[in-house]
Structures are given as structure tokens and as C-alpha cells.
Amino acid sequence: MPEIKVTPLGAGQDVGRSCILVSIGGKNIMLDCGMHMGYNDDRRFPDFSYITQNGRLTEFLDCVIISHFHLDHCGALPYMSEMVGYDGPIYMTHPTKAICPILLEDFRKITVDKKGETNFFTSQMIKDCMKKVIPLNLHQTVQVDDELEIKAYYAGHVLGAAMVHIKVGSESVVYTGDYNMTPDRHLGAAWIDKCRPDILISESTYATTIRDSKRCRERDFLKKVHETIERGGKVLIPVFALGRAQELCILLETFWERMNLKAPIYFSTGLTEKANHYYKLFITWTNQKIRKTFVQRNMFEFKHIKAFDRSYADNPGPMVVFATPGMLHAGQSLQIFKKWAGNEKNMVIMPGYCVQGTIGHKILNGQRKLEMEGRATLDVKLQVEYMSFSAHADAKGIMQLIRMAEPRNMLLVHGEAAKMEFLKGKIEQEFNINCYMPANGETETVTTNPSVPVDISLNLLKREMALGGPLPDTKKPRTMHGTLIMKENSLRLVSPEQALKELGLNEHQLRFTCRVQLQDPHSDSDTLHRIYTHLKSVLKGYTIQHLPDSTVMVESIVIKLSSSAEDPNTKVLLLSWSYQIVTRYVTNIVITKH
Amino acid sequence: MGEMDAAEFDDVVDDWFIESLKTYKDLHVYQLEHPTRVIEWTSGKTVCVAGYRSAKNELLELLLPLKLLAEENKGLCAERDFKVVHGGFAEGPVHCLRHIPGTRCAVTNDGRSSGLQVWDLGGDDSDVIRRTASVAGRSASGRGSRIAAGLSSDPRVLHGAESSDVLLTDLTSGQSVYKLKSDAADPLSSLQFVSDSVFLACCCSGNIYTVDTRASDAPRPSPPPATGGGDGVLWCADASPSSAGGAGRVARLSSSGEAVLSDLRDLGGAVSRARLDVLIDHHNWDDVKVSWAPALDDCIAASGFSGTVQIYDTSAWAAEPAAARPLFEHRGHVVSSQRADSLPVLVTSHVWHPERPRTLLSAAADGSVHVWDWVDQSAAAC
Numbered sequence: 001m002p003e004i005k006v007t008p009l010g011a012g013q014d015v016g017r018s019c020i021l022v023s024i025g026g027k028n029i030m031l032d033c034g035m036h037m038g039y040n041d042d043r044r045f046p047d048f049s050y051i052t053q054n055g056r057l058t059e060f061l062d063c064v065i066i067s068h069f070h071l072d073h074c075g076a077l078p079y080m081s082e083m084v085g086y087d088g089p090i091y092m093t094h095p096t097k098a099i100c101p102i103l104l105e106d107f108r109k110i111t112v113d114k115k116g117e118t119n120f121f122t123s124q125m126i127k128d129c130m131k132k133v134i135p136l137n138l139h140q141t142v143q144v145d146d147e148l149e150i151k152a153y154y155a156g157h158v159l160g161a162a163m164v165h166i167k168v169g170s171e172s173v174v175y176t177g178d179y180n181m182t183p184d185r186h187l188g189a190a191w192i193d194k195c196r197p198d199i200l201i202s203e204s205t206y207a208t209t210i211r212d213s214k215r216c217r218e219r220d221f222l223k224k225v226h227e228t229i230e231r232g233g234k235v236l237i238p239v240f241a242l243g244r245a246q247e248l249c250i251l252l253e254t255f256w257e258r259m260n261l262k263a264p265i266y267f268s269t270g271l272t273e274k275a276n277h278y279y280k281l282f283i284t285w286t287n288q289k290i291r292k293t294f295v296q297r298n299m300f301e302f303k304h305i306k307a308f309d310r311s312y313a314d315n316p317g318p319m320v321v322f323a324t325p326g327m328l329h330a331g332q333s334l335q336i337f338k339k340w341a342g343n344e345k346n347m348v349i350m351p352g353y354c355v356q357g358t359i360g361h362k363i364l365n366g367q368r369k370l371e372m373e374g375r376a377t378l379d380v381k382l383q384v385e386y387m388s389f390s391a392h393a394d395a396k397g398i399m400q401l402i403r404m405a406e407p408r409n410m411l412l413v414h415g416e417a418a419k420m421e422f423l424k425g426k427i428e429q430e431f432n433i434n435c436y437m438p439a440n441g442e443t444e445t446v447t448t449n450p451s452v453p454v455d456i457s458l459n460l461l462k463r464e465m466a467l468g469g470p471l472p473d474t475k476k477p478r479t480m481h482g483t484l485i486m487k488e489n490s491l492r493l494v495s496p497e498q499a500l501k502e503l504g505l506n507e508h509q510l511r512f513t514c515r516v517q518l519q520d521p522h523s524d525s526d527t528l529h530r531i532y533t534h535l536k537s538v539l540k541g542y543t544i545q546h547l548p549d550s551t552v553m554v555e556s557i558v559i560k561l562s563s564s565a566e567d568p569n570t571k572v573l574l575l576s577w578s579y580q581i582v583t584r585y586v587t588n589i590v591i592t593k594h
Numbered sequence: 595m596g597e598m599d600a601a602e603f604d605d606v607v608d609d610w611f612i613e614s615l616k617t618y619k620d621l622h623v624y625q626l627e628h629p630t631r632v633i634e635w636t637s638g639k640t641v642c643v644a645g646y647r648s649a650k651n652e653l654l655e656l657l658l659p660l661k662l663l664a665e666e667n668k669g670l671c672a673e674r675d676f677k678v679v680h681g682g683f684a685e686g687p688v689h690c691l692r693h694i695p696g697t698r699c700a701v702t703n704d705g706r707s708s709g710l711q712v713w714d715l716g717g718d719d720s721d722v723i724r725r726t727a728s729v730a731g732r733s734a735s736g737r738g739s740r741i742a743a744g745l746s747s748d749p750r751v752l753h754g755a756e757s758s759d760v761l762l763t764d765l766t767s768g769q770s771v772y773k774l775k776s777d778a779a780d781p782l783s784s785l786q787f788v789s790d791s792v793f794l795a796c797c798c799s800g801n802i803y804t805v806d807t808r809a810s811d812a813p814r815p816s817p818p819p820a821t822g823g824g825d826g827v828l829w830c831a832d833a834s835p836s837s838a839g840g841a842g843r844v845a846r847l848s849s850s851g852e853a854v855l856s857d858l859r860d861l862g863g864a865v866s867r868a869r870l871d872v873l874i875d876h877h878n879w880d881d882v883k884v885s886w887a888p889a890l891d892d893c894i895a896a897s898g899f900s901g902t903v904q905i906y907d908t909s910a911w912a913a914e915p916a917a918a919r920p921l922f923e924h925r926g927h928v929v930s931s932q933r934a935d936s937l938p939v940l941v942t943s944h945v946w947h948p949e950r951p952r953t954l955l956s957a958a959a960d961g962s963v964h965v966w967d968w969v970d971q972s973a974a975a976c
Contacts, residue, residue, distance in 0.1 A: 208721075212659065212674035213623040215611065215930070220674075223615045258612060366667055388672035395678060396627050422681035422721045426652070429683070 003447050004171060004199055008413040009046040010036075010440035015205060015414045018073050019046035020175065022201075025168030027148045030064040031175045031201070035075025035107075037355060042119065045076050048084055050441070056085030063144045066092040067177025068161035069099040071107055071355070078104060081132060082125035089144060093152055094135045095160025095282040101130050107355060110329050115357045136162065138284070153192045156180035157391055159278070159285055165195055170450040174405055176202040181397035184214060185247040186286050190393070192405045198448045200407035202398060204415030204437065207423050211394040217387065221248065222255050224347060224385050229263045229318040233345035233382075238333035238360065240326035241274035244351050244389045249305055252320065256304040266308035267322040268332050274324075308332075313339050326352055327360035334359060338378060341370075346382035351389055395423070402431055409446050410435040454484070457494040509578065516573040527571055528552060528561040610929040617922075620662055620953070620967040623930060624676055628652065629961040631881060631942040632691040634700070636715060638948065639663055640679060641955060642700060643963065644688035651688055653702070653723050655680040655715055662953075662965060676963075680716040682723025689880070692741040694749045699726075699765065701751050705738030705880070707731070708755045712765060729768065732759035735779070738880075742785035742793060752785050752793055757803060757815070760785065760795055774805060775812035783830040783879075788842055788858065798879070800829035800846065802861050816861035818846055819854055828879045832894070833858065834886040845894050845908070847884040850874055852915065853896075855908055866911035868918035872899040881942045889951040893921065897941040901928035903956045905968070922968045927958040 005023040017036035022029045028051075036044040051060045057080065064086065066074045077100070080086055092100065104126045111117050121129075136142060136152040143149050147169060152162040156179055163176045174197040179190040228235050239245040245267070252265055279286060308321055313336050323333040328348075337359065340346045354360030362370060363384045370378040393401065402410060410427050412420065417437045424435040438444035460482050483499035485492045500507050520527045532546040535554060545553045552559040557577040564570040614621055628651065630643035639658050645651030660673040689705030698715045700723075708731025714724050729751065731739050737755040744750030744762070750771065754760030760774035760782075780797040787793045795803040800818030818829060828849040833842060842858030843865070851872045855865045882898030892909040904920040911918065931939040939960045947953035953967045 208678045210624050210626065210656065210676040210678065212676075213625070213930070216621050216623050217674065219611060219614060219621060226615060364670055366670055383669060385669040386672040388674070394675070396625070399627070418719055419721045422678070422723070425683070425722070426681065 001447050002171065002450050003445050004173060005443050005445050006173075006199065006201060006411055006413075006436075006438060007050060007443040008438060008440050009048070009050060010414075016072055017044075017046065017076075018067075018177075018203070018413075019076070020201065020413060021050065022166065022173055022175075024166065024173055025147060025171050027062045027144075027168050028060055029148075029166060030061055030080075031164070032067055032073040032177065033064060033075075033077045033080050034070075034072040035079075037072060037075070037353075040115075040117075040356065045079050047441070048080065056087075058085065058087045061086060061088055062148055063088055063150070064090045065150065065164050065166075065175070066090065066096060066100070067155070067164065067175065068093075068158050069096050069103055070158065070178065071103060073177065074100050075104070075107060078121035078125045078129040081129040082121060087132065090129070090133045091136050091142070091144075091150060091164075092133060093160045093162045093285075094137070095278070095285055096162070097130070097133050097135045098278065098281065099160065101126055106325065106327075106329075110327070110355055110357050114329065138162070154188060154190060154285075156183070156187045156190045159187070159282060163190060163192060165192075165197065170452065171448050172197040173199045173201060174407065176200070176401065178203065179393055179397075179401070180391035181393045181400050182214070182391070184391050185250060186244075187391065188286075190401065192401070194404070194406050196406045196408065198407070198450075199409045199411050199436075199446055200402060200405055201411045201413065202401070204412035204420055204423070206392045206394050207398045207412060207415070208420070209394045210396070211392070217389060218251055221349065221387055221389075222251065224349060224383075224387075225252065225320060226255075226259075228345070228347040228383070229261065229320070231345050232318050233343070233347060234318060234340050235320040235346070236333065236336050236340055236348045237320065237322045237351065238326050238328050238337070238348070239271065239322050239324060239351060241271050241278065241324055245271060245275060245322055246279075247389070248351065249302060249322065253302045253304050261304075263318040263320065264312075265302075265305040265320040265322075266312060267305055268308045268324060270332065271322060271324050310335070326350075327354040327358040328363075329355075329358040329360065338372070341378055341380050341382050344381040344383070347385060348382055349385045349387055351387055399427075399430065402427065407433065408448070409433055411444060411446070412437050414440070452491065454491040454493050456482070457492065457498060459498065460493060460495050463495065511576050511578055513574060513576040516575065518571045518573065519569055520571050521569050524561050524563055524571070525550065528559075531559065531561070531573075608929070610925060614926075617969055617971065618966055619969055620965070621926070622659060622662065622674060622965040623926060624963045624965075626654075626957075626961045626963055629942060629959050630688075630957045630963070632688060632702075633943045633945045633955050633957055633963070634691045634693050635945065635948060636693045636698075636700065641945070642691055642693065642715070643957065644684060644691055644702065646687035646689060646705070648687060649685075651684045651686070653682045653684055653688065653691075653700075653713065654678050655723065658965065662967075678721075680721050680723050682713065682716075682725070684711065684725075689738045690741050692743045692751065694743045694751065694765065695745070696747065697749050699749060701729070701741055701743075701753075701765075703739040703741055703753070706736060708733035708735070708737070708739045708753075708759065710739060710741065710751065710753055710763075727765075727768065729753070729763050729765075731755065732761055732773075735759075735781075737781060740782045740785045742787055744790075745787045746790045752787065754782055754785065754795070756781050757795055757797055757801075760805075762793075762807060772807045774803065776803065776815075778815070780815070783828070784832070786833050788833050794831070794833055794844070796829070796831040796846075798828045798830075800827070800848070802831060802844065802846075804858070804861065818848075819856070819862065819864040819867075827852075830879075830882055830884055832883075832885045835888050843886075845884050845886060847882065847896055849879060849882070851899075853884070853894075853906070853908075853911075853918070855911065864913065866908065866913055867915035868906070868908070868911045869915050870896060870904065870906065870918055871920060872896065872904070874899065878940070881940060883944060885944065885946060887946050887951065888948050889946070895944055895946065895954065897944045897956060901925070901931065901939045901941055901958060903941055903944045903954065921970065921972065924954070924956060924964070924966055924968065926964045926966065927956065927960070927962055930962065931958075931960055 007021040009019040017034040018032040020031040141151045149167050151165040155161040155163045166173045183189040368380045427435040436444045482493040483496050532552045536544050560574045628645040634642045644653040657677040657679045661671045664671045686704040688702045690703040693700050700713045702711045710729040712727040714726050733755040739753045739755045742752040749765040752762050757776045757780040761770045762772035763770045783798045784796045791807045801815035803813045803815045805813045831846040833844045844856050846854045851870045851874050853868045884896045887893040897903040903924040905922040907921045939958045941958045944956040957963045
């Protein structure tokens with residue numbers, strides 16, 4: 001049976017890292033290659049022993065596809081390609097290709113330089129890995145080889161995030177990566193056509209949540225900023241250039257305008273240059289509004305938000321500063337943090353996840369005393385706020401996506417089967433499809449029902465139409481007879497006569513014969529007549545004829561009678577037929593009568 | 595230098611939004627796939643909601659967002675979403691849902707017959723809510739039954755559509771242990787236990803039966819104190835929980851916007867009254883609800899007349915009815931309404947948090963569910 005195999009790599013109840021293997025039509029594809037951010041040792045890397053016990057992965061994988069630049073989806077890529085070994089193609093969208101190496105290098109620096117770890121990839125490895133990357137455009141079909149093709153769809157979520165359609169022959173799979181079904185201020189919503197893949201693969205993590213509205217998240221952000229400003233405090237917002245910075249700036253700008261606030265807002269120049277650069281490059285990946293903004297003006301030209309100078313950090317009074325990097329692990333944001341941490345009127349708002357080893361991670365875990373360089377300790381007295389703005393689909397979103405793509409089967413990874421029975425039931429009932437939930441490290445085999453395209457000769461088609469009305473439609477399958485010719489990669493259905501002609505063969509007719517002996521004293525013609533009468537009485541519904549040339553015919557079976565030369569009472573019945581089964585019945589009847 | 599255009603401005607920062615920064619401590623806005631008319635606590639952190647479409651509907655048990663529940667280090671918690679912890683399917687609409695305290699059992703009614711469905715909400719090993727039994731009602735009126743959970747340790751459910759068919763059924767045996775003796779087929783607006791053995795059967799006519807299940811004689815109904823409203827006025831009522839300060843009080847609310855507070859021992863008299871600031875034309879009486887705050891003295895919430903939930907401080911009310919202004923009005927459902935047409939969206943249900951004094955949940959006919967913790971502006975002003 002044709003089948004597709006899906007294995008989420010990982011173990012136990014692991015969530016927090018994506019690396020999925022798919023075997024389809026003889027091809028092996030790795031979807032994402034994420035780092036598990038919760039572990040400090042080798043457990044953070046995916047376990048590739050499922051693919052091969054030792055040695056390089058190149059010959060076992062046809063390609064690797066990365067959905068977006070978050071570390072839990074691409075963090076282990078340089079480890080996989082350079083330390084385990086893989087030289088085949090790695091596909092990702094243009095923005096992902098541009099942003100990935102920056103995040104990977106940051107991550108490497110933190111892990112190796114700050115935490116002193118050794119079993120980790122180097123800067124050179126990141127560069128070598130990126131050389132293997134082939135960038136994808138949206139909605140463009142890419143032939144990985146003769147049989148395997150892939151296509152990227154817009155996923156929303158972060159800049160450059162894609163959902164991927166993978167096709168081999170007539171079997172296909174769609175992997176969603178992380179996606180979002182509601183547009184936000186700088187990204188559109190995920191979209192896919194009714195591609196009807198055999199399997200739609202998605203995360204289960206958000207399928208059992210109902211998201212709080214964006215307005216309420218923004219409200220909380222503005223409330224916290226406003227309260228801090230009102231008491232004369234300073235707000236530090238460490239951001240990654242391509243994260244929510246632009247969105248949060250728009251929010252503050254409109255709020256300041258509306259409330260007629262006077263406190264200064266700054267953003268560090270490094271931030272604006274990078275962000276402008278990337279947004280310009282990837283303008284098609286953002287939403288309508290941002291595109292309009294770019295056309296009208298420079299994205300970071302605001303009335304109330306100005307470029308930051310490091311000396312401003314010492315100015316008295318309230319202010320808001322956006323600074324990089326986002327995890328407070330180095331640079332300007334860390335410098336500002338050190339100055340402001342000691343004052344309880346101040347606030348730091350962390351708008352995203354922070355990697356272990358960073359100051360950001362420590363303060364989000366409630367640490368109030370930090371060890372800085374040179375054994376100095378920093379007392380964290382300012383207010384720490386963790387806000388999540390990342391855009392994810394929820395229970396409603398997953399149903400919308402299934403409605404859009406119309407998959408034949410659904411597969412959810414990273415969930416506990418016992419905690420997902422309701423969702424599984426809901427999907428199965430609403431869409432009448434199977435919902436699979438393989439555990440980490442387990443392979444789910446999904447049987448597919450691929451349609452095989454066959455060319456049909458015009459003659460055969462006309463003959464079929466003459467037999468039974470209008471051309472068959474996809475809802476009412478019809479059985480038909482013909483000869484299938486498989487030559488090279490083509491399949492053709494033709495009439496048997498045409499096939500014989502093409503093959504240069506003559507048609508042969510086969511007839512079978514059987515001799516039955518009876519003892520009967522009557523004359524030949526009498527005996528034959530009695531046989532005829534008998535058959536007519538027991539084989540009702542069949543055409544039985546007694547022909548003038550002394551044969552009896554039952555349908556197309558011919559019965560001839562003759563008597564043995566030596567003994568006139570020994571009659572011999574010669575039965576001959578082409579291929580019908582009814583003859584066996586006839587033979588039995590004749591024998592038992594006597 | 596670019597300016598934001600007017601549409602973008604309103605989209606980002608509208609009046610209500612700005613106001614909400616000062617008027618709410620916490621605010622969460624959710625959109626369910628299908629609207630609910632029920633919100634019922636199943637623990638201190640979880641609520642059940644269910645759909646009311648004519649055919650198949652979902653029952654969902656939702657875990658409140660961790661950020662809302664966090665006591666210390668609230669700022670370090672970013673989790674704002676509901677988690678669907680258990681779910682199941684009902685064959686018809688769910689108009690009433692009650693959780694039986696001390697169990698993982700819930701009872702529902704479909705609003706068009708008197709029978710009840712009994713559900714197992716599921717434990718740690720499974721996330722499926724399953725139907726385990728049915729309980730027959732006595733009524734053939736085609737009206738839905740009201741349901742109340744017993745307060746005693748045995749799992750019991752009180753149900754009925756009219757005063758003549760109220761039954762107390764033991765869920766373990768499935769047997770009825772008490773039948774209310776009444777000939778009047780007065781349609782009920784609610785049933786409520788006020789102690790282990792005493793319950794109130796509140797009728798839409800305004801009559802309230804105080805029933806002691808240990809007594810043998812038929813209880814007499816207490817009519818509402820005379821009000822200005824004419825015939826055809828409908829009533830709903832709520833008794834203050836025994837834990838709240840002040841001896842048992844009952845608040846009644848009429849479809850003409852009159853509120854009457856009575857002492858539980860003298861339901862025919864009125865301790866105080868008021869005329870509430872509500873629209874009285876266009877609503878479904880089944881959805882109108884009045885409830886006492888479990889943790890905030892003298893406060894009641896009223897909803898269902900419109901798209902808002904109003905909180906009133908009844909301590910200021912006097913014996914003579916006067917127009918009352920709400921202490922707080924939650925307008926979130928109106929403001930963020932998802933309706934395409936211009937008809938107002940109606941609030942279908944509200945509940946108070948059992949412990950947090952100013953936290954409520956409310957649901958509206960457009961599928962929205964809000965969780966809000968409001969700020970008492972009058973207290974702030976002092």
C-alpha cells in the first residue's frame with residue numbers, strides 16, 4: 001500500500017524543538033532542525049540516530065526545509081550540517097536565509113563565549129552551513145530533483161515564516177511550521193489554497209488554547225509604560241531589530257499623540273538601520289499597511305520617537321527607550337539596563353523569549369541579584385515585565401487552516417495523545433478525516449490513496465461513452481476494461497485490439513474442450529435430444545439451442561455427440577467452450593443423470 | 595513627516611481603550627468559535643462554557659490564564675490565553691449548565707425539554723467530557739428546566755421548568771428524593787439552594803417559593819412587593835451566598851428595570867428598591883441575570899438587557915425606588931462587537947469570581963468571552 005511516514009524526532013513529552021522526518025514516495029525530508037532551549041547538554045540537539053547510527057546524513061536525506069528563523073526551528077541546523085554532516089540542499093525563504101545566521105551567531109556567542117560550552121558549532125560552521133541554503137520564493141514550485149517538488153506559502157507569525165507543500169508524484173504533505181490566522185500590524189495572515197494534501201502536519205501546542213486578543217496585550221503594554229512614566233520612571237524595551245519593535249513604536253506613537261504626553265521616546269540607531277534594511281529587502285513579506293508606510297515615508301520617522309544617544313540614559317525624568325539586543329546579553333540594551341536597574345521606579349519590558357545564559361533569561365526567572373563582569377553584583381530593583389506578542393494560531397485557527405487546505409489526513413506533533421482526544425475527535429467529526437498524533441520518536445504511517453494519472457485512447461473513451469451515457473464524473477467512479485501499457489514514465493489505457501496492433505501480435509482465441517463418456521442404448525440423435533431436453537429443464541435462464549447440425553448450445557458452449565466405433569452404446573460428448581464458468585455446472589449435471 | 599491617518603488612529607487607540615487603562619486592572623478578550631449562554635465555575639481556576647446551536651454543540655472546560663491567577667510575580671508571567679483542558683459534544687443546545695460541587699460532574703438542559711444530561715468532565719488521564727446519564731424531568735411544557743446543585747455532600751440536582759414539576763434527584767441512584775408540592779404551573783426563572791435543605795424556586799411571575807425539603811407541607815409562594823410595573827412584567831432573582839456578609843438577602847429584577855431587595859425571611863416585603871439604568875425593550879428574558887457579588891459587600895451585577903454588564907452598590911438604595919446609577923459598567927462586548935449588522939450584541943451570561951472581589955467573566959451572543967477586573971473609581975477618588 002502506498003504510504004507516507006512521519007516521525008517527530010525527540011523524546012518523551014518534549015516540546016520546544018521542531019525536527020520532523022517525512023518519508024514520501026521514496027524521498028526523505030527533514031522539516032526544521034530546532035534546538036531545544038531548555039537543555040544545556042546534548043539533549044538540546046535532535047537525536048539523529050533514528051536516521052543513521054553514525055555517519056553523515058547526506059545519503060539519507062533528499063533535502064532539509066526550515067520554516068522560519070526561531071531557534072527552536074533552526075537552532076541545530078549548523079550542528080546537523082557541519083558536525084553530524086549533511087551536504088545536500090537546505091531550503092528556506094529569503095528573509096529566513098538573511099536573518100538565520102544573525103540569530104545563530106548571537107546564540108553561539110552567548111552559549112560559547114558567555115557560558116563556556118564546548119560541544120557547539122563555530123562561526124565558520126554557521127557560514128559553511130548557510131552556503132548550502134537555496135532560498136525559496138512564495139508560491140514558486142521548486143524541483144528538488146526529478147520527482148520531489150516543494151512550494152512555500154505565507155505563514156504570518158514572523159518575517160519570512162513559511163508553510164511548505166511537498167509533493168512526490170501524486171502524494172503530498174503540507175507542514176505548517178508556526179503560523180498565524182489573524183493579521184497583525186506588520187504581518188498578514190497565513191494563507192494556503194485548497195491543495196488537498198494527503199497529510200497536513202502541524203503543532204498541537206496551540207491547538208488547545210484560545211488566544212487573548214491583540215488589543216488586550218497592547219493595552220497591558222501601554223498601561224505598564226504609562227504607569228511607569230507617570231511616576232517619573234524610565235522604561236527600557238530590549239528588542240530584536242526584526243521583532244515587534246516597529247509595531248510597538250506605532251502603538252506608543254499613537255498613544256503619545258492621543259494622550260498628549262511629553263516624555264521622550266527613543267530608539268537606538270542600530271535598531272532602525274537594521275530594521276529599515278530588512279523591511280526594504282523583504283517588503284513583499286510584510287502586510288499592506290507597512291508597505292503603504294514605506295511608500296509614504298521612512299518606516300521609522302515618528303513625531304514622538306527620536307534617535308537615541310548613549311548620553312541620554314543619564315538624563316533625569318521619565319523616558320522610554322527601545323534598544324538592541326533583545327535578550328540583554330550585550331551591547332546598548334545591557335548598558336542601559338545596568339544604569340537603570342537599581343531604581344524601583346523604572347521598568348524593563350521583555351517582549352520575547354530569552355535564551356539561557358542571558359541577563360534577560362535570568363531576570364525573567366525572578367533573579368534579583370546578578371553577577372556582572374569583574375565580580376560586581378547588580379541589584380535588580382526595577383520592575384520586570386514579560387509580555388508575549390508573538391502571533392500564533394489557536395484552536396479556532398487550526399480549524400480554519402484545515403478548512404482552507406482540505407487535507408485528507410491531519411497529523412499533530414508535540415502533544416500528549418491523552419490530552420488531545422477531544423481535539424482529535426473534533427477534527428475527525430467536523431472534517432471526516434483521520435487525525436494522527438505520533439509521540440516523539442515514534443513513526444506514524446499514513447496510508448494514502450494516490451490517484452495514478454493514465455492517458456486513455458480516444459477510441460476506448462468513445463466506446464465507453466457509447467456504453468453508458470455521459471463522461472464519468474469524479475463523484476461516480478466507473479469500472480472499465482482495457483489494456484494498460486506502461487512505457488518509460490507514461491501510462492496508457494487502450495483497447496485490446498489496439499494494444500495487439502501496437503505490439504505487432506495477432507489475436508488468438510482459446511477454446512477448451514472436454515470429453516464425457518456415457519452409456520446410452522438410444523440412437524445418437526435421440527440421446528442428444530434427451531440431453532437437450534434435460535438441460536433445458538435444469539438450466540433455466542440460459543439460452544439453450546438444439547441446432548440442425550446436431551449440436552446443442554448452452555450460451556456459447558458447444559455440445560456434440562458421437563458414438564464409439566467399437567460400441568454404439570458408448571456415447572462421447574464433446575464439450576467445447578471459450579472461457580465461461582457455467583460449463584462446469586453443465587458437465588456435472590450430465591454425469592450424475594446416468 | 596508622516597501622520598497616521600484617521601482610520602488607523604481609531605483602530606489603534608479608541609476612547610474605550612484609553613479609558614480602560616484606568617478603569618480595569620486586568621482585561622482579557624476572547625472569541626469562541628460559537629457563542630455560549632453558560633459560564634459555570636468547575637473549580638477556582640476553571641469554567642465551563644457550551645454552545646446553543648440547534649444541533650451539535652461543544653462543551654468546553656477552560657483554564658483561566660495564568661497571568662490573571664498569578665499572585666506574586668505577575669509581571670513575569672506572559673501567559674494570557676485560555677487553555678481548553680477538557681471538551682465534549684452535546685447533541686442539542688445547552689441552555690443551562692451546573693457543576694456539582696465536590697465532583698467532576700456537570701448537569702445540562704437543552705432549553706426545549708425538561709430532561710437533564712449528566713456529564714463526567716474528565717480527569718487527568720483524558721481530556722474528553724463524556725455523557726454518563728440522563729435524568730427525566732416531570733414537565734411536558736416544552737420549556738427548558740432550571741437547574742441548581744445541591745449544597746449537601748451527596749451529589750444532588752434540583753431541576754424543573756415550572757413550580758409544579760420541581761424535583762430533587764440524587765445523581766448516584768437516579769431517584770428523586772423530593773418533589774415540590776404545588777398546583778400552580780408557574781414558569782421558573784431560577785432554582786437556588788440557600789442551605790443544605792432549603793431552596794428557593796423563583797418564578798418569572800415574581801413569586802418565590804422558599805422550600806424546606808425536610809418539611810412535609812406544601813410551601814406558599816411569596817409574591818413580589820407591589821411595584822409600579824404593570825402586567826406581563828417578568829422577574830428573575832438571586833439569593834446572596836451564605837458566605838457573604840449580611841444575613842440572607844434576595845435581589846429580584848424585573849423586565850421593567852425595577853430592582854427589589856428583600857430579606858430571605860420576609861420575601862413579601864422590600865428592604866430597598868431602585869430603578870436600574872437599563873434598556874427595557876429588546877431582550878431575551880432567559881438571558882437576563884442578576885447576581886450578588888460573593889466577595890464584595892452589597893454589590894450586585896445585572897446583565898442581559900443589552901451588551902453591557904452593570905455593577906450596582908445597593909448599600910445606597912432606600913425603601914422608596916429611585917433611579918440608580920451603576921458603580922461600574924462593562925461595555926467591552928459592545929465596543930469590540932464582531933457583528934456585521936448594526937444590531938446591538940446582547941450579553942448572554944456573567945459570573946463573579948468566587949474569591950477575587952472585582953473579577954467577572956461575561957459572554958455575549960457574538961461568541962465573545964471577557965474576563966475583567968474592574969477598578970472602583972469612587973473608592974480611588976476618596
